[in-house]
Amino acid sequence: MSPIMEKELLEHGLHLNRRKFLSQLSLGLGSIALGSLLIPDLFSGGDEELIMAGLPHFAPKAKRVIYLFQNGAPSQLDLFDHKPKLREMQGMDLPDSIRNGQRLTGMTSEQKSFPLAGSKFAFQQYGQHGAWLSELMPHTSKVVDDLCFIKTMYTEAINHDPALTFFQTGAQVGNRPSMGAWLSYGLGSENKNLPAFCVLLSKGKGNSQGVYSKLWTNGFLDSRHQGVQFSNGENPVLYLNNPEAIDNADRRRMLDRVAGLNEENFKTFGDPEINTKIQQYEMAYRMQTAIPEVTDVSREPESIVKLYGPECLLPGTYAANCLLARKLSESGVRFVQLYHQGWDAHDNLPQQIAGQCLDTDQASAALITDLKQRGLLDETLVIWGGEFGRTNYCQGTLTPTNYGRDHHPRCFTIWMAGGGVKPGVYGETDEFGYNIASNPVHVHDFQATALHLLGLDHEKLVYKHLGRRYRLTDVSGKVVRGLIT
């Protein structure tokens, strides 16, 4: 027997549940005591069991998430965080007392001066809570009363990949499960005919940073929790149709035979991934009818096309992905993850960010309106934001009309809407827009809050792997009550 096989058989042997464990030990006080030492929740029912039920820990506000990730880090200072002081002090050096030793990226650490750069764009207050928005977001300004702006997000990473990975998986290094995978694991899928976690990608004209499949990985969770990336073409899911001369009955027979073989295999090896494979084949079979139903945009009324903008009919655009996200979400997909690339404006920021907003502003706002008019906004949590913010000083040469901004992890703005989120403006930054003045929200706090809205206690949503329990929020994170209705 090959060593690999032996290892698998050994793992199978170890794959015992606690009932077997107890029944195989002689039943005495000693074995129970030993059992309770080895299985800490032996007598309390065990949170593993609670999670296996695939149910929220308490009544959820939100059932699903649509996460509009703005990859590359949009400039909060040109969109949300209005700082007139920066315009007053345009070109003057960032005071050391404000920077306070903050580390810089390799891109500006060699810069001799850090001239403050006020936003070139006009700001105005909107809605009941007086949220500030720049002129770049005319459509978002119409839905502000449904949005909660968190102006005091902060993160630990200063470069794209670790920051993005941190937001998605709760750790800066890879291989931990992504937020969508955690939700799929914690809540199960709503619609058994679709993946619980779908990923849609689009790209703007601005300077872009990569997104990779490790961001929607299941990590150490069962692979059925992995994000399913949709294609950018006219068929979002490829190879769904039966090949010529194969009809549904043939397909069914084939799947049954394959399942039989896989079951034989499972009996020998006991690898749970074999069962996952059987289930995934079955789901793909049902997806053959479910996907065309969900992704068909041809029957959307004209008002929807106008709401999202006609681009929403062009596959692969951000607008099309927003519309598809609504359709997937209303069909019971737990977590729809969008990534829109192109926000990394180290230079030419005014021009780049204007282009990015043109691509995203209307469709983001449309998604809110659309969910709301169908009665779905109160059960869907929508999140808009990047992996960190951008500096208040200029990267490169500052001219009256042009500037660039470097990465800034100490404060940035994201917004959330729907699903039990309290609309308004949360937290304040200092007058330089560099540090947080009140109510900071760490990435783990944000994750804990999002899970809370979905009815999950972030400290109880755990998975035991390699001898320790893992959480999305690692070992920190607090639910931010101020964000919740």
Place this chain on the structure above:
Amino acid sequence: MKQIRWNNIFYNTCLACNSMLLFLALFGAQMQVPAWLQVTGRMHPMLLHFPIVLLVLAVVWETAVPAKDNPLYRQTGNALLLASALSAALSALMGLFLSNEGGYEEQTLLWHKWSGVATAFITFAWYIFRERVRQSKMRGGLTAALAVAVVTLAGHLGATLTHGDNYLLQPVFSGKTGPQITLEDALVFRDLVRPVLEAKCMSCHNARKSKGDLVMETEASLLKGGKNGVLWDSTAEQFGRMMQRIHLPIAEKEHMPPQGKTQLTEDEIRILYFWIKSGASFTQKIVDLPENDSLRILAAGRFQPLEMEQYSFPAADESTIRNLNNDYRVVHPLALQSPALAVDFFGIAAFKSEYLQELKGIKEQVVQLNLNKMPVQDADLKTIATFPNLRKLNLSATAITGATLGELKPLKALRQLSLSNTAVKAADLEVLSELPDLSVLFLWNTGVTESELTALQQRFPHIRFESGFSGKDVVAKLNAAVIEGDADVFDISTKVRLKNYIKGAVVRYTLDGSVPDSLRSPISTGDSITIDKTCLLSTKTFLPGWVSSEVATRNFYKAGLIPDSIALIYPPNPQYRAEGPKTLINKVIGDTEFKTNNRWLGYRETNLECLLFFKEPTTLSSVYVSTLAHIGSYIMPPAEIQVWGGTHTNNLVLLEKIRPEQPTKLAKYRVGYSCDFKVQKMKVLKIVLKPVKKLPPWHPQKGEPGWVFMDEVFLN
């Protein structure tokens, strides 16, 4: 004998200790303990473990081990008893010294003292009368039982003194407290501050063991403070003694809780700090604090949310729920331990009315029903009306006409109803007056007009009507058509399709580079267009009521003559060498994503110079070079293009030279240049592209050398 002498010494010491013990136990209250004795007193917690262990050992030896006549057995038993008696007497003495330091709860201390003293006496008496005790099994058993009982009592009481009440059983009974307090009822002191004091302070500052004369158990004793005075002062700079000592470095003697005890967490310190800062009220409710109050934010995470709705109906049978679940109908509790159920339907093609009727077994428990997009018919509403506890009903995009909406009137608990995207009309909404709890109604894209909506809103002011976005007044701009073709470069002809995604829109196009107009330019029928010459295809989309699209363009190239071989005089930059010289004649066009698609030859330090060879003399009259401009990445149009020709590399003649126009702002685009010359036969052709030496003054990297990129050459 030496051994007997030792025994005597121990025996006499023991006798002395017990006498002293008796004296001190009776009259020790008046005693002043000198410092050196205090030290021995503090060794009580260490020494006390000896008598316990030795005594238990002695008890086991004396009762359980047989062979009583064996002298070794007796000697061992004697030694054990004497050692127990001596250590018990010493421990008790030290305990008496320690008790004089004060700070312990009197009642417990009294019992502990006397049970300790009793242990010493009983053990000593047992030693003295050991032979008589050994004579009968019953005497032995009784004595042993008495000794064990007394030492257990003394030990337990001692533990109570140091660790506090309930120390022993606390892990078993904790976590089984009554229902959790909700945020709404919580008080700042009772539910936030007191639990911190209880967990971290009261084990030393309680009525039994009031270290520093401080008892924290009641409001009155908290206000009173300890021997150093009151605990807090909301007006003082550091808010008084308690906060001051909490904030001291942990190594300081005054730091609280003392080093070695469980420390306060950051949050706990903040809770105490903000409580005192805000005036240390005992009656303040958490919900009365302002929303952004730090204390309220700290508190929020510690209580149950407000809105847990309680349901009066019983939970449905688990197996019933399991049986109702299938691939297209999902029945699930709202949360763990909730009796309320939500039901969702998925799969338009799979939906059947019976699926609704089958839910009658759980009709009481269903509070949410989602039928979004399902082909629900008017008749099905009768079934839906049998769910008396339904709170939330989603009927959007169903096939209902609204005619039977009146059926829903038994749904007295209904709060939220979505009828969006259905044929429902205003006249069908009479049922609203029968739904007292309804608070939101979604009517987007229905037959209800704006004026009807206003009237409804007036009639039912407690209902929020959501009519959504109609888009009537919005004039949107059309997308340009998407140009789909097999190849940019073709030999004889190629087919191109113009795809339009907006229903009813008309796509017009031109092939001469002019902008298509809405009247005369040819219309794309959706079938493909055949292109048989090098051209610029331009298209524009038109639809009444919409703004016409931007012009979309694409170049198509007829490949023309292909040289027999090609060579580069200088190698391209290693980053951009694509397929080498072949790149220029492989009929594949690059695009502006030059980094990823590997279709461009890039030069910076040297000119791009290539030689094209024909085996036979070939007639040529024009050369078209296709290049890239990506100004932000320093890729500029060539500074100069030269075309040379001849029959051999030795006799090349300059045929044409052009200096392309240079850009004035950042942009990225493909651009081609045609060099026409007098028709002539040749065997060798040389093309030279010179990169820009210095980027223009307006460029962010002004003065740096520019790049030149080329992907294809066309000869005619």
